[in-house]
Amino acid sequence: MSSSEENEYQSFEEDLKYLIKILMESFESIDAKHFIDDHNEILYIKLEGLQDYEDFEIEEIAGPILEELDMDFEEIILLPL
DSSP: OOHHHHHHHHHHHHHHHHHHHHHHHHTTOSOEEEEEETTTTEEEEEETTGGGSOHHHHHHHHHHHHHHHOOSOSEEEEEEO
16 A cells, blocks of 8 residues: 555544544434445444434434535435444
8 A cells, every 4th residue: 555545544434533523512413423425425424322313313413513524425324323
């Protein structure tokens, strides 16, 4: 892996960790897991406590966060853990 590829990957990992941290704080979660489906370019994030929120609340809370961070995925799916 070249130096620029390593830097891109490291930057991606930092952005992903930051996204998960912000979502955990926003939903008052104490645990989270994620899975990346590279083939379909989908990021799945499982958050503890997400089941306590209605769909419209999840969209209201997560929508602005996901738009601002603009990760390079076709879709980001939030699931309860």
